[in-house]
Amino acid sequence: MRILRRSFMAAALAALASTAAPVLADTALKVVATTGMIADTARRIGGDSVDVKGLMGPGVDPHAYRQTRTDILAMTKADLVLWHGLYLEAQMEEFFHDLEAKGNVVAVTDTLPRDLLRGHDDYADKYDPHVWMDPRLWVFVAERVQDALTQARPEQAAYFAENAEAFLADLNALSDYAQTSLTSVPQDARILLTAHDAFGYFGQAYGFEVMGIQGISTESEAGLNRISALVDMLVDRQIGAVFVESSVSDRSIRALVEGAAARGHEVTIGGELFSDAMGENGTYEGTYVGMIDHNITVISRALGGDAPVRGMADRLSAGT
Incomplete structure (x- = not known):
């Protein structure tokens, strides 16, 4: 089964390389995100300039999720793929590393300061991936998403920056609410x-x-x-x-x-x-x-x- 999935992925990547048309500046940026949290962040920052597809919906466990054929096609055709990293999508890591050589693929936690991360209880060289549970850490992810969108569409940098500022204000309000309620x-x-x-x-x-x-x-x-x-x-x-x-x-x-x-x-x-x-x-x-x-x-x-x-x-x- 693994060989079949790898063969299909290779064929899809090859087809993309030979048939993909250039993206026009006045079309929405096609973004694929793994988790709902990343997809929502991309929509907030990208606004009307992005068309975001989230792979994992309500109730889906990202630790065990494996990409489907539909997912593979969506990601190979996307202008930008956003995944979490930190071994959250454990079953998909090999696919993302392969895809990095073919397209614009970003692990949104790759700029998080490692001294802010918790060690993983099962793997000595990895970290706890659940950083979205602290809105102050999600700020780093939001900024990384903003950077990825800006690199993909530099002419819309000001628009993305304005949306990111509004989203970060919401994250600050969320942090304040958490502090007040939980204490x-x-x-x-x-x-x-x-x-x-x-x-x-x-x-x-x-x-x-x-x-x-x-x-x-x-x-x-x-x-x-x-x-x-x-x-x-x-x-x-x-x-x-x-x-x-x-x-x-x-x-x-x-x-x-x-x-x-x-x-x-x-x-x-x-x-x-x-x-x-x-x-x-x-x-x-x-x-x-x-x-x-x-x-x-x-x-x-x-x-x-x-x-x-x-x-x-x-x-x-x-x-x-």
Whole structure:
């Protein structure tokens, strides 16, 4: 199967080299982005000058995602391909390195200062890729996307800069909201337990102890010993809420809740968080700002903090 995928990719790249027509300056820049977070950032900064296709929609796990034939064709025909890097798209890395020799391909985390990154729990030479959980780190990504768009269309640099400035203002407002809401959570309640370790940067930024049943990658397995140890921790520390994730099965989280109940300790599910994918397309939660606003609001309220029901901009869906 691997040989077939490689052969198809090679054929697609060869066809592109021989048939692609030059892009006209007055046509939208065709951009393909892997994750929803990158796609939304490209749309915010590119505005009407870009046509962005996101490969991974709501509920999709980027750690396990493999490119389809449709994806390959879209990327080989794109003017610009934006991928995350930091081993997030683990199954696609070889493809992107091959594609770099043929087209305009940018890993949007490649300019992030390495001293701001967390080490990967499974690979000594890699980093935790979930940098979008801290809007202050996402600033570096936004600036990298702006640079990539500007290099592709230098004549529209001023337009991209204006859009980027507005987006960065939103990121600053998001950071301020997070600081205000999350610091209202009582100190002894600042424990965030989720399905996999996607919230490390969140915890680092806002002073939460973060635990994942699985490791940084959803490819790692949660054994019975891990589940048992976490049940003990829930009971011993009297933790009252845990969280499910939109892109990861809730099976292990529910096993924790049941295990604690069997020990006489009630644990509730505090809500569903967006970890590796955003909300539904066309919704506020389906934007980067809305995704993080949702997470901040749900976590704050579930753990005893003070946050408005509909988030910082009064735009979250009812019932959040």
